[in-house]
Structure formats: structure tokens, C-alpha cells
Amino acid sequence: MLKFYYHPLSPISRRVWLLLLEKQIPHQPIEVNLGIGQQFESEFLAINPFHHVPVIVDGDFRVFESLAILDYLELRYPDLALIPTEIQATTKMRMVQQVTVNELMSKVTAVVNVEQQPLSDAKQTHLATAWQFLDNELQGKTYFGGDRLNLGDIVAGATIPLFHRLGVSFNEYPYLEAWRERISDRPAWQQTTPDEPSFQRWQKWVQLQIRRKTKSEEKLTQLGY
Ligand SMILES: N[C@@H](CCC(=O)N[C@@H](CS)C(=O)NCC(=O)O)C(=O)O
Numbered sequence: 001m002l003k004f005y006y007h008p009l010s011p012i013s014r015r016v017w018l019l020l021l022e023k024q025i026p027h028q029p030i031e032v033n034l035g036i037g038q039q040f041e042s043e044f045l046a047i048n049p050f051h052h053v054p055v056i057v058d059g060d061f062r063v064f065e066s067l068a069i070l071d072y073l074e075l076r077y078p079d080l081a082l083i084p085t086e087i088q089a090t091t092k093m094r095m096v097q098q099v100t101v102n103e104l105m106s107k108v109t110a111v112v113n114v115e116q117q118p119l120s121d122a123k124q125t126h127l128a129t130a131w132q133f134l135d136n137e138l139q140g141k142t143y144f145g146g147d148r149l150n151l152g153d154i155v156a157g158a159t160i161p162l163f164h165r166l167g168v169s170f171n172e173y174p175y176l177e178a179w180r181e182r183i184s185d186r187p188a189w190q191q192t193t194p195d196e197p198s199f200q201r202w203q204k205w206v207q208l209q210i211r212r213k214t215k216s217e218e219k220l221t222q223l224g225y
Pocket residue numbers: 010011012013034039050051052053054064065066067
């Protein structure tokens with residue numbers, strides 16, 4: 001059976017988890033405990049030398065990098081297609097994926113840390129630009145894929161509810177907010193939403209990583225690097 005290495009609080013693992021559930025692909029979930037550093041153990045490094053989840057292992061074929069995994073699973077399990085066939089629709093789907101990966105993911109830690117350090121004007125403007133782009137994309141549609149889901153919904157849908165849960169309001173972006181509510185009601189989303197205690201633990205863990213990073217950067221500066 002297809003093995004799925006993941007962590008239940010990892011928003012990037014969630015992309016793959018959502019796809020597995022939406023497409024009802026039988027799989028064996030294997031939790032990698034990032035909190036205790038299991039991703040650095042030699043057994044896992046042999047599967048992904050970059051020590052990240054998610055990873056899937058299908059027989060003797062191993063895939064890491066979430067977007068590559070989504071493409072692989074889509075091609076391997078073509079029923080309930082999540083990649084459109086029309087050129088512009090496929091390209092727009094890729095834009096939604098890439099905007100999420102390149103413009104939004106890097107801002108998650110800053111939003112988690114907002115009580116310690118308010119978001120800079122530049123970050124706020126950057127996020128507002130992304131919300132506006134996504135809102136425009138959703139105008140007149142049920143999903144990014146139109147009347148059916150596509151991989152844009154899967155990738156954005158693993159991230160945008162997270163921002164909302166961290167306190168970001170989409171009231172100024174009515175199509176995005178309606179989509180967020182719609183998608184959050186789907187069984188796959190319900191099943192993969194962390195409960196409140198786990199979510200708070202995850203936030204504390206992210207804050208700890210930020211503090212550690214800041215401290216080691218300060219040390220490097222003192223050393224003259
Ligand atoms: N580009 C990778 C990034 C994966 C990633 O950063 N995963 C995080 C969890 S959200 C992780 O495994 N962190 C642990 C580590 O890097 O040691 C992907 O898209 O799959």
C-alpha cells in the first residue's frame with residue numbers, strides 16, 4: 001500500500017493528505033515526529049535527505065516535494081481529475097499553487113509571531129496583494145477549478161484556513177472568504193483540521209523556532225559574520 005510520511009500539523013503535508021482523502025486513495029499514514037527530530041534519523045534521511053515531510057513511497061518509487069507528489073498522484077490515480085485539461089485553466093491553477101508557495105508560505109511564521117512583533121507595512125501590503133489576487137480568481141466561481149476542485153484548491157486550501165485561524169480576516173475579500181468557508185466544510189478538510197490544543201502547541205513550536213533562529217543570527221553577528 002502507498003506509504004504517506006507526514007506530520008498532522010504540517011500545512012505542507014496537509015496538501016498531500018487532502019488529495020489522498022479527496023481522491024480516496026488507499027494509503028498507510030506514517031507520522032514523522034518533527035518535535036523530537038525524527039526527520040533527522042538515518043532511516044528517514046534515506047527516504048528524504050532534505051529531512052522534510054511529506055513523502056510518499058509507492059512500491060519502490062519514492063517522491064518528496066509536495067507539488068511533485070500531487071502531480072504524481074494525479075497521474076497515477078486519474079479518476080476524479082484534479083488537473084484541468086484546458087491550457088489557460090491549467091496555467092491559472094499553477095499560478096494559484098505558486099502564489100501560495102512563494103508569496104504566502106514565507107509569511108506564516110511572521111503571522112504566528114504577530115503578538116511579539118507586529119507585521120511590517122511591507123508584509124501587510126504583500127499579503128493584501130495575494131488576497132486580492134486570489135479573490136479575483138474566485139470571482140463567480142465555486143472553486144479555483146470553477147465548479148470542481150483542482151490542485152489550486154488543494155494547495156491554497158491547506159494554507160488559507162491556517163491564516164484565518166491565526167486571526168487574518170478576509171472580510172474585505174468576499175469571494176475568498178466564501179470559498180474558505182465552503183472548502184472548510186468538505187469532509188477532507190474537516191478530517192485534517194487540527195484540534196485547538198494541537199494547534200496551540202504548533203504555534204508555540206513555531207515561536208520557539210523563531211526565537212532559536214534569532215538567537216543564532218545574533219551570535220553570528222557578534223562573531224562578525
Ligand atoms: N518544499 C518542501 C517543503 C516541505 C517542508 O518544509 N516540510 C516541513 C513541515 S511543513 C518539514 O518537514 N520540516 C522539518 C524539517 O525541515 O526539518 C515541500 O513542498 O514538500
